Amino acid sequence: MSGLASAAGRFAEGQLGHAVPRPRASELASLADALNHMAGELHTRIGQLQAQRGEQSTIIQSMSDGMIAMDVDQRVLTVNRAAERLLALDDRAARGRLLQEILREPELNRFVAEAIDAQGTVRGELRLQFGGGKDVEVRGEPMLDEHRQRVGVLLLVNDVTQLRRLVRIRSDFAANVSHELRTPITNIKGYVETMLDVGWDDEEQTRDFLGVIVRAADRLEAIIEDLLSLAELEQTSGPDRVGWEDVPVGLIVRSVITGFEAAAAAKSITTRDEIDAGLAVRGSHQLLEQAVGNLLSNAINYSPEGTEIVIRANAIDETTLELSVADQGPGIAPQHLPRLFERFYRVDLARSRALGGTGLGLAIVKHIALVHGGRTEVTSELGAGSVFTLVLPRA
Numbered sequence: 001m002s003g004l005a006s007a008a009g010r011f012a013e014g015q016l017g018h019a020v021p022r023p024r025a026s027e028l029a030s031l032a033d034a035l036n037h038m039a040g041e042l043h044t045r046i047g048q049l050q051a052q053r054g055e056q057s058t059i060i061q062s063m064s065d066g067m068i069a070m071d072v073d074q075r076v077l078t079v080n081r082a083a084e085r086l087l088a089l090d091d092r093a094a095r096g097r098l099l100q101e102i103l104r105e106p107e108l109n110r111f112v113a114e115a116i117d118a119q120g121t122v123r124g125e126l127r128l129q130f131g132g133g134k135d136v137e138v139r140g141e142p143m144l145d146e147h148r149q150r151v152g153v154l155l156l157v158n159d160v161t162q163l164r165r166l167v168r169i170r171s172d173f174a175a176n177v178s179h180e181l182r183t184p185i186t187n188i189k190g191y192v193e194t195m196l197d198v199g200w201d202d203e204e205q206t207r208d209f210l211g212v213i214v215r216a217a218d219r220l221e222a223i224i225e226d227l228l229s230l231a232e233l234e235q236t237s238g239p240d241r242v243g244w245e246d247v248p249v250g251l252i253v254r255s256v257i258t259g260f261e262a263a264a265a266a267k268s269i270t271t272r273d274e275i276d277a278g279l280a281v282r283g284s285h286q287l288l289e290q291a292v293g294n295l296l297s298n299a300i301n302y303s304p305e306g307t308e309i310v311i312r313a314n315a316i317d318e319t320t321l322e323l324s325v326a327d328q329g330p331g332i333a334p335q336h337l338p339r340l341f342e343r344f345y346r347v348d349l350a351r352s353r354a355l356g357g358t359g360l361g362l363a364i365v366k367h368i369a370l371v372h373g374g375r376t377e378v379t380s381e382l383g384a385g386s387v388f389t390l391v392l393p394r395a
Contacts, residue, residue, distance in 0.1 A: 063080055063082055065082055065156045065157060065158045066080065066082040066083030066084075066085075066086040066087060066156065066157035066158070066159075067079070067080040067082065067083055067154065067155070067156055067157075068080075068083050068087075068089075068099070068154075068155040068157070069143065069152060069153075069154050069155075070099060070112070070116075070152050070153050070154075070155065071151060071152040072116060072150065072151065072152055072153075073098070074098055074099045074100070074112060074113070074116065075096055075097065075098055075099075076094045076095055076096065076097055076098075076099060076102065077095065077152065078091060078095065079091040079094050079095075082157075083157060086134070086136070086157055086159055087103060087105075087128075087130065087157070088130060089102060089103065099112055104129070104130075105128055105129060105130065106129075107126040107127070107128075108126065108128065108138065108157075111124055111126065111138055111140065112140065112153065112155060114140070115140025115142075115153045115155065116140075116152075116153050118140065118142075119142075120142065121139060121140065121141055121142075122139070122140040123137070123138070123139050123140075124137075124138050124139075125137050125138070125160070126138060134159055134161045135159075135160050135161045135163075135164045136157050136158060136159055136160060136161075137157075137158040137160050138155065138156065138157050138158075139155075139156040139158075140153050140154070140155055140156075141153065141154040141156065142154075169342060177223075177227070177343075177344060180223055180344060180359060181220065181223060183216075183219075184216035184217065184219045184220040184223075185216075185220065187212060187213070187216040188213050188216045188217060188220075191209045191210075191212050191213050191216075192213065194209065195209055223360070226360035226361070226364060227360065229290075229360075229364055230343070230360065230363060230364060230367060233287075233364070233367040233368060233370075233371055244282055244283050244284055245282065245283075245285070246280045246281075246282050246395035247280055247281050247282070247283060247284075247285045247288060247395070248279070248280050249275055249279040249280060249281060249313045249321070249323060250273075250275045250277075250279070250313075251285075252281075252285065252288050252289050252292055253273045253275055253292060253311050253313065253323075254273070255289055256289055256292045256293045256296055256311075257271050257273060257296070257311070259293065260293070260296050260297065260300060263297070263300050264300055264309070267300065267303070267304075267305045267306075268305050268306045269300055269303055269305070269306070269307055269308070269309060270307075270308045270309070271296070271300075271308075271309045271310075271311070272308070272309075272310055272311075273310070273311045273312070273313075274310060274311070274312045274313075274314075275311075275312070275313045276313060276314045276315055276321075279313050279314075279315060279321050279394065280394065280395035281321070281372060281392045281393070281394065281395055282372075282393070282395040283371070283372040283392075284371075284372075287368045287371065287372075288368065288372070290364065290368065291364070291365045291368040291369065291390060292311070292323065292325070292390070294361040294362070294364060294365050295325040295365060295388045295390075296309065296311065296325055297361070298361060298362070298388075299325050299326075299327035299329065299386075299388075302327065302329040302330065303327045303328055303329045303385075304328070304329065304330075307327070307328040307329070308328060309325065309326065309327050309328075310325075310326045311323070311324070311325050311326075312324050312326065315394065316391070318394070319393055319394055320391060320392070320393060320394060321391075321392055321393075321394050322389055322390070322391055322392075323389065323390040323392065324387050324388065324389040324390070325387070325388050325389075326385065326386070326387040327385045327386055327387075328384075328385040329385050329386060330382070330383065330385075331380045331381050331382040331383055331384050331385055331386055332347055332378075332380040332382070332386055333347070333382060334380075337378055337379075337380060340362055340378055341362045341363055341365070341366040341376055341378075342363065343359065343360055343363040344359035344360065344363075345359065345362075346359055362376075362388075365388075365390070369390050369391070369392065372392055372393070373392070373393050374390060374391050374392035374393060375390075375391050376388070376389065376390060376391070377389040377391060
């Protein structure tokens with residue numbers, strides 16, 4: 001009997017893998033068999049429950065959306081890894097505490113209060129104060145027990161900062177391209193209508209008007225060509241593209257400097273290169289020359305007369321190199337630097353147009369770098385010039 005009591009005690013402590021020894025007495029033997037059968041059943045069911053719990057935990061922790069489960073008093077029940085990253089929370093430290101205690105986000109806390117009081121799903125979008133202001137989509141789902149009674153709320157948080165930024169860029173691009181195309185079209189239409197109204201008997205005036213029309217048409221053509229170049233670059237397949245080759249960096253730079261000798265000489269600008277020997281990039285000679293040419297063209301256009309432009313190329317490590325164009329121009333204010341490579345973004349709108357720029361040159365440079373598996377960088381200081389850099393993989 002003492003053996004049965006001892007075994008029952010072990011079962012009570014959760015040691016269900018232990019078997020009760022079978023006594024000789026038939027009544028006690030039946031009891032031992034029943035206890036062993038019960039222990040086996042419990043052991044199997046507990047194992048199934050633990051497996052289900054493990055599967056549910058794996059699913060919750062693998063979600064890309066942040067998830068916080070709370071009771072009706074807004075006390076945290078669990079936080080998944082995505083929510084920990086997004087909201088800088090710790091699951092263990094957060095459990096059992098009020099959401100307002102662990103998260104200083106007034107808008108989010110107000111949303112949770114609304115979700116708990118609501119009868120169904122609540123959706124919204126807000127900006128978090130934490131982490132420099134992230135845009136998030138939030139959804140509050142009621143948590144119900146087996147009797148369909150509300151026992152809490154499930155808060156789902158999705159970071160849409162990058163998506164909203166892309167939407168803004170697309171909207172800006174649509175507005176900018178419309179404006180850039182409208183300007184030369186308006187000029188062409190205006191001068192043609194003027195000529196139709198006043199006639200073309202005045203040969204000198206007619207010649208002037210036609211000159212304006214030609215320049216506007218040239219600008220329109222340049223914008224369209226740059227847009228087509230961007231579209232083609234976006235469709236390229238990357239640095240393993242068929243037909244690409246190992247291109248010496250020195251050859252690219254010397255070719256570009258030669259092509260802009262006249263433009264530099266017109267402003268008495270000195271252009272020199274400092275290129276590490278043996279550097280090469282696997283890619284398109286034409287595209288790489290276009291990228292460096294765009295950077296050098298900008299440097300010449302925005303540099304004062306009599307200054308110097310230096311094109312440098314050096315190895316960062318065995319797989320990466322830097323190719324930079326440094327000028328002694330007026331420099332660029334810090335607030336403009338993050339957006340310089342966006343399409344049609346201009347620091348000085350009037351001057352850029354006066355110099356004949358389409359507003360797409362730096363965007364083309366960025367996409368050429370991306371096609372080659374690289375990136376673009378820029379550093380600048382007002383009054384001290386700018387350095388535009390292509391970071392590219394070595395051949």
